[in-house]
Amino acid sequence: MDYFFAQIEERENPHFKGKPLVVGADPKKGKGRGVVSTCNYEAREYGIRSGMAISRAYSLCPTAIFLPVNMSLYKRISISVFKIIKKSFSKYEKVSLDEAYIDITEKVNNFKSAEIKGDTLRDEIYKREKLRSSVGISGNKMMAKIACELAKPNGIKVILPKNSKKIISKMGVEVVPGIGPKTKKIIGRKLDKKEPRVKDANTLSKRELKEMLGKRGEDFYCMFRGIDHSPVEEKREIKSIGREHTFQEDTRDSAKIIETFKKIVNEVFEEAKNKKIKGITVVCRFEDFQTRTRQISFDAKRYDNDFYYKKGISLLLGLLTENNKKIRLVGFRVRV
DNA sequence: AAGTTCTTATTAC
DNA sequence: CTAACGGTAATAAGAACTT
Structure with missing residues (x-):
């Protein structure tokens, strides 16, 4: 969907x-x-741009x-849109x-x-929901996604697999999913280029990429050539459930912190009910943005929520007493 | 030595 | 001039700890 949340607000x-x-946080005179x-x-x-600080x-x-x-509201409309997809297609992966x-390999x-x-x-989708969307079509997920980026807004784009490699070779390495600012920087440093392109990265061997970037390096080697074997996965099981909260202002008021934590x-717990909790993680982000976590794992037994809560509190107190910086964010996550 | 757990970093949306 | 930066979830790497 094109600029989904904002497009819905325009429609309404x-x-x-x-x-x-x-659409985002309240900018509060530029201070949000x-x-x-x-x-x-x-x-x-x-x-x-999305992801940008609201103050900026x-x-x-x-x-x-x-x-x-x-x-x-957006969830409700998302459900309607997915119903439309479901009606015509059987094999799809909700991202x-x-x-x-x-995946329409078997249909066309x-x-x-x-x-x-x-x-x-x-x-x-437009007829039913009055919302514009874009479609990218190619021989694998990565190339379809790139095609979709090119199609936006309100368009459709086909990249024939025989043209994939040539088309992405001109682009920055960050077109490859999984390559963000940090990985781009590592690649740029190696190639002595500030804005490395896919064609520059194509000079790197599979072994070099693996050495630089770990096991993902091998996937990147293929992706730089337009190859991506990752399947369209219809159902992904949830492995963890968590909540985080950033305070309006950094604080060391432990009553306030614990109240929010609770x-x-x-x-x-509400979202994880009926699921067996294998472990918990508590996270604190301090005023200087340093982020620290504490976690514990549990045996196969089921405990009551109060037990997990008390364990969580003790992890939180451990983080709080580690230094005397103010707290920006607290979070709690369970592995299920 | 191998397996498990913990911690941090990175990425995507 | 630079930095500014939510919330949710997955994954990888390396350290630390157990068995």
Whole structure:
């Protein structure tokens, strides 16, 4: 889906259309602590991007419309959109509320008919939900995703596998999923280039990449050549459930910290009920952004929530007494 | 020495 | 001039600890 959260807000309030719109934390006169969740294309013209500090978005465009995240609304619409997908396709992988991979290998014989299916899906979503979306089509998940990026907004794009390698060779290495700023920097350092492209990275051997980047290096070697064998996975089991909370202001008020901790722990328990808890992790982020975790594992027995809570508190107290910095964030996660 | 657990870092959305 | 930075979840690597 194109700029999903912001597009939904435009649909619900048509007078927002044409104006820069940012969905995310409240900027509070430029002092808010959150980030941009999604913004429309008008906001992007000011340089606003998702993941950016909301205070920065505010300074880039103070006149933009800033809206809080209305997650329950977006979830409801996401369910409707996935119903449309489900009606026409059997094999798909939900990546997030607004993104999915669909495997149509068995349903079509050529890319032209794949494109027709993509068009039909986009039309259907627009007809039912009045929301625009984009489709990318290629021979594997990575290339389909890249095609989709090129298709946006409100478009469709086919990359024939025979053209994959050539098309990505011009692009920055960060087009490959799994390569973020840090990995890009490592590759750039090796190649002596600030903005390494895929074609530069193609000079590196599989062994070199593995040495530099660990086991993922081998996958990257293939991906730099347009090859990705990762399957479309229909069901992924949940391995952990957690909650985090960032305070309005950094604090050392232990009553306040524990009160918040208790609240998020209970939310986690609510979501994890019926599941066996294998371990817990407590996280603290300090005022200087240093982030520390403490975890314990449990045997196969089931304990009551109060037992896990007390274990959590003792981990939290351990983190709190480690130094006397103020706390920015607390979190609690269970392995299930 | 091998297996498990703990901690941190990185990434995606 | 630079930094600013949520929440949820997965994965990898290396250290630390057990068996």
